[in-house]
Amino acid sequence: MKAVAVTPGQPNSVHLEDIPMPSLDDVPGGTGVLVRVLKVGVDATDREINDALYGNAPEGFDYLVLGHESFGVVEAVGENVVNFKPGDYVTATVRRPGGSIYDQIGNYDMTSEETYYERGINLRHGYLTEYFVDDQEYIVRVPQGLKHLHVLMEPMSCAAKAVHQAFEAQRRMKVWRPKLAYVLGSGQIGLLTTLILRLRGLQVYTVARAPGPHLKSEISEGFEANYVSTKETSLDDLVAKTGRPDIVVDATGHSGLAFEAMQHVGHNGVVVWTSITGGDRQIEFPSDKVNIEWVLGNKLVLGSVNANSEHFEMGIRDLALGEMMFPGVLEKILTSPVDGLDGYNEMMRLLVEDDQALKVFVNVADE
Template sequence: MKAVAVTPGTPHSVHLTDIEKPTLDQVDDGLGVLVKVLKVGVDATDREINDALYGNAPTGDKHLVIGHESFGIVEAVGPNVKRVKPGDFVTATVRRPGGSIYDLIGTNDMTSEETYYERGINLRHGFLTEYFVDEEEYIVRVPAGLKHLHVLMEPMSCAAKAIHQAYEAQRRMKVWRPKLAYVQGAGQIGLLATLVLKLQGLEVFTIARGEGPNLKSEIVEGMEATYVSTKQTPLADLVKQTGKPDLIVDATGSSRLAFEAMEHVGHNGVVVWTGITGGDKKTEIPSDNINLDWVLGNKLLLGSVNANRTHFESGIRDLALGDMMYPGVLAKILTNPVDGLDNYAEMMRLLVEDDDALKVFVNVADE
């Protein structure tokens, strides 16, 4: 069967390859699930893997099948599978366990080991292929009523986890009731974080470079949040207008902006970093002022990567509620379909060249 892969360590090596179709007996104890892939979302992670910034092939292979945002339909299940059945729409989690205590209790996304295993990213093949098999534990059912949002399930899980982790960490405050939040970045993670925060009842300002009106501002305003262009209103000026936020979620992919957020969060507040920056860029920051303000203000910096099934499940619930609260808004994120695995070059071109490509996804097969 067809698959889109890279040769890790070799820049711009994305190619179409042929791999063996998986079978249920690849999973022990009758817990295998065979999924026919319908759609796969791609993002900056796939572009950076193709740029050879990171990513490794599974042991014994020279290639890595990419694509970590899956949506498919169950074709067959092992005899001991209980959670899903043939005909169910599903997505799959990305991180797979290592050997730490956190991996062993199902929180693979919080591993304490240096080596991590992620489908389509590191040491495990991804989903840009026709079929995949995985253990029931890593398969998450998607309601049929949400199939029009298909590949948003995985990025939504990342947004849901980031905000959940902030609330979990703030139990240290005994009482923490944030009212004002900034989201830096209006890509898919930023927009979905905006949704989660709105559903939590916060006043949300979503901050991006582009001047509105544009598609991103339309989506933000459709969720009853406020879109702010830094070309029109620098961050420092926004803080003067609103006061310091209780929570800032950075989803820009810019280390400079991630550090800048530390200058603006309020007392007892949290900054959550969700972006990954590959490179060696250096940024000058007012470290003395930040150090003083953070210690005296009891502030918290939190990194959040990936998600486990509990975050997938809570994210799916928020997508369902958000789709009812703001009808038609979330589907606008899905901007750029690419038909077929054969068109992998166009997929990568959109990721590299098209700044307006908010969400690129591949239509692998029909139901």
């Protein structure tokens, strides 16, 4: 069967690869789930892997199948599978366990090991192919009523984890009732985080560069948040208007802005970093001022990456609630379909060249 793959370490190596058809026998113990892939989302991670910035092939292979945002339908299940049946719509988690205690208790997204395993990213093949098989532990059912949101399940899980981790960490405050949030960045993670925080009742400002109106500001405002362009209003001016936020989530992919966020969060507040920045950017930073404010203000910064099945389920619940609260808004994120695995060059073109491509996804097969 066909798959879209790269040769790790070789820039711009994206290509079609002929790979074996998976089998339920690939998963021992009768707990395998065979999934026919319908759609796969792609993002900056796939672009950066194709740029050879990171990513490694599984042992014994010289290629890595791309794709970590899956949506498909169950074709067959092993004899000991209890929660899935043929015809179910599903997605799948991305991380796979290593050997740490966190991996072994199901928190494989919080591994303490330097080597990590991610389908479509590092040492495990991804979902940008016709079929995949995996253990039922890593499969998550998608309600039929949400199938039109298909590839948003994985990015929503990352946004759900980021917010959940912030609230978990803030249990240290005994009573933490955040009212004001800034979300820096209006890509898919930023917009989905905006939704989650709005569903928790916070007043949210989605902060990005480009002045509105445009699609991203329309989606943010569709969630009844406030869209702010930094070309029109600086963060200093925004804080002067709103007061310091209780929570800031950075989803910009810009390390300078991630650090700038630390200068604006309020007492007992938390800054969450969700984006990964490569390169060698350096900035001037008022470290003495931030140091004293953070110590005296009991502030917290945390990083959040990937998600486990619990976060997928959280995210799916919030997608369902978001559809009820703000009907028709979420689907606007799905901007840029590509027809078929043969369209991998167009897929990469959209990721590299099209600033209006908010969410690129591949239509692998019809239902």
